[in-house]
Amino acid sequence: MTTPQQAPGETRPGGRTARTRQAVLAAVLEELDEGGFGELTMEKVAQRSGIHVATLYRRWRCIEGLVCESLTDLSGSVPLPDTGTLPGDLHALARSIVAFYGEPRMRRLIEAVVSAAARDPQAATVLRTFFEERLPLAGRMVERAVERGELPPETDPVEVMSALGAPFYYRMLIARRPVDGRLAESAATAVWAAARAGAYTKKGSGPVDDATGPHAGATS
Amino acid sequence: MTTPQQAPGETRPGGRTARTRQAVLAAVLEELDEGGFGELTMEKVAQRSGIHVATLYRRWRCIEGLVCESLTDLSGSVPLPDTGTLPGDLHALARSIVAFYGEPRMRRLIEAVVSAAARDPQAATVLRTFFEERLPLAGRMVERAVERGELPPETDPVEVMSALGAPFYYRMLIARRPVDGRLAESAATAVWAAARAGAYTKKGSGPVDDATGPHAGATS
Numbered sequence: 001m002t003t004p005q006q007a008p009g010e011t012r013p014g015g016r017t018a019r020t021r022q023a024v025l026a027a028v029l030e031e032l033d034e035g036g037f038g039e040l041t042m043e044k045v046a047q048r049s050g051i052h053v054a055t056l057y058r059r060w061r062c063i064e065g066l067v068c069e070s071l072t073d074l075s076g077s078v079p080l081p082d083t084g085t086l087p088g089d090l091h092a093l094a095r096s097i098v099a100f101y102g103e104p105r106m107r108r109l110i111e112a113v114v115s116a117a118a119r120d121p122q123a124a125t126v127l128r129t130f131f132e133e134r135l136p137l138a139g140r141m142v143e144r145a146v147e148r149g150e151l152p153p154e155t156d157p158v159e160v161m162s163a164l165g166a167p168f169y170y171r172m173l174i175a176r177r178p179v180d181g182r183l184a185e186s187a188a189t190a191v192w193a194a195a196r197a198g199a200y201t202k203k204g205s206g207p208v209d210d211a212t213g214p215h216a217g218a219t220s
Numbered sequence: 221m222t223t224p225q226q227a228p229g230e231t232r233p234g235g236r237t238a239r240t241r242q243a244v245l246a247a248v249l250e251e252l253d254e255g256g257f258g259e260l261t262m263e264k265v266a267q268r269s270g271i272h273v274a275t276l277y278r279r280w281r282c283i284e285g286l287v288c289e290s291l292t293d294l295s296g297s298v299p300l301p302d303t304g305t306l307p308g309d310l311h312a313l314a315r316s317i318v319a320f321y322g323e324p325r326m327r328r329l330i331e332a333v334v335s336a337a338a339r340d341p342q343a344a345t346v347l348r349t350f351f352e353e354r355l356p357l358a359g360r361m362v363e364r365a366v367e368r369g370e371l372p373p374e375t376d377p378v379e380v381m382s383a384l385g386a387p388f389y390y391r392m393l394i395a396r397r398p399v400d401g402r403l404a405e406s407a408a409t410a411v412w413a414a415a416r417a418g419a420y421t422k423k424g425s426g427p428v429d430d431a432t433g434p435h436a437g438a439t440s
Contacts, residue, residue, distance in 0.1 A: 038339035111338035114393050118331035119258035128396040162390060163410060169394050170386035173334050176348040190383060190414030197413030199406050 023049040024056065028070045033105050037067065037112035064116030064123035071113045072130040075100060080138055086145035087192050090164060093138065094184035097168050101179050107172050114173060135161045142195075151195050159200040164191045243269040244276065248290045253325050257287065257332035284336030284343035291333045292350040295320060300358055306365035307412045310384060313358065314404035317388050321399045327392050334393060355381045362415075371415050379420040384411045 027049035031040050042063050046053035060066040078100050081092035101107055117124040139157025146153055167187040168179050194200065247269035251260050262283050266273035280286040298320050301312035321327055337344040359377025366373055387407040388399050414420065 036339070108338075111334070114331075115335035115338045117393075117396065118328075118335045119256070124396055127394070131395055159406065162395060163387060163406075165394070166386035166390035167383060170382060170389050173337075173393060174347070174385070174389050175351055175382060176337065176344055186379065186383075186419050189417065190410070190419035193417030193419060194410030194413045197409065199410035199413060 020049075020051055020055070024051055024060075024066070025070045025073055027051075028066060029105055029109070032108045032112060036108055037115055040067070040112065042066070061122065062120060064120035065126065067109070067112045067116045068123045068126035068130075071109050072126065074106070074109070076130075076134065080141065082141065082144070086141060086148075086150045086195075087188070089141040089145075090188040090192055091184070093141070094164060094188040095181070097165065098179050098181060098184045101168060101172060107178070110169070110172060145195075152198055152201055154201040155195060155198075156200050156202045160191060160195050163194065163200060164188065240269075240271055240275070244271055244280075244286070245290045245293055247271075248286060249325055249329070252328045252332060256328055257335055260287070260332065262286070281342065282340060284340035285346065287329070287332045287336045288343045288346035288350075291329050292346065294326070294329070295350075296354065300361065302361065302364070306361060306368075306370045306415075307408065309361040309365075310408040310412055311404070313361070314384060314408040315401070317385065318399045318401060318404045321388060321392060324398075327398070330389070330392060365415075372418055372421055374421040375415060375418075376420050376422045380411060380415050383414065383420060384408065 024045060027045045028040070030048060031044050035044075040063055042053055042056050042060075045051075045063070045066065046056055056066065060069065078093075078096050081089045081096070083089050083092055101110065113123070113127060117127045135158045138161045142151065142155060142157035142160045145151045146155055164187055167183060167190075171177055171179050171183055244265060247265045248260070250268060251264050255264075260283055262273055262276050262280075265271075265283070265286065266276055276286065280289065298313075298316050301309045301316075303309050303312055321330065333343070333347060337347045355378045358381045362371065362375060362377035362380045365371045366375055384407055387403060387410075391397055391399050391403055
């Protein structure tokens, strides 16, 4: 009865299983606060959470799986705004992303998840599945913008949301610097301008009305 | 006499030291072809390259350091275009990035590097230093665009180049799908539109002339 987004043990949300899960995920975060992913082990999580290590192995198979579930569990809680305009929504979501990853433990968590996915195919599937489910939800703001006439009808909502997220992951994982409000501002402004210019249309259709200026032709 | 971009053993480019380095970096790639980062060890690289493992440890300290140097060594060879227009340069560079990371071994390498950086502060420094040196070089294309009047004078070249690269790393590390020509097209088109709209100006200055259309005011 479990689906990809449903973790083992999630079938009884209010019960002992759910409490176990919360204790374990909290322990993962606390361990990451202290040591980073390189030092994280199932045994440490078991000790801190008070859950038997055999239970952890049975439910999450490996530390990679556990770390991925921690991220998906937490980042699923980032609110999806509905301010009435797409620029408003983009700026609000970008600020929420900064608030989320502004905490060092969350930055360590995403590093741990990407490391886990590089080493463990099952962790990679958890990560990919999470974003495959989350992006279309966030993409609702793009669909609403298309309905309002703010964007070209062929705009791909998932591409727009991927483009909004990309600068934050680049900043943390590649540039290796913290995210900040300036990045949120820049990311939201950039995606709005690019989406209006037709950069995220489903089949490479042209720019919308006057949104791109006289040089736009040079891009194709 | 070594500088951050200079690896140990690079002081005699044509000599035995350089040949050793090339053999070791080639062995890293071949090992990644076969097993991924999870199975990579100094011992395997030593065996494949024919270089003594003590030499590897002396020069690179850990497998993380070696993997980071492999990436910086290889990606430094991606050509920086000068086509005469910024859109032309952005599209050319985006296509080069796709050609580079289109190879599965390169994708495995960037995964390995990000994992390494998550676990080893020295590897993180190598990665950050590489991008800190590489981005301003690539940013020359933005400076030329500003000189030609294509972009607002306050445009930050490093921010523009970061924005161009971000979607590729997001695609590989987070969405966990391969990069392709369509992404190159979208990334270049998006950055051009966003840069013209003033998304990457140094102190949040406004959009340039008519490049953003009537809705631009809603972004601020």
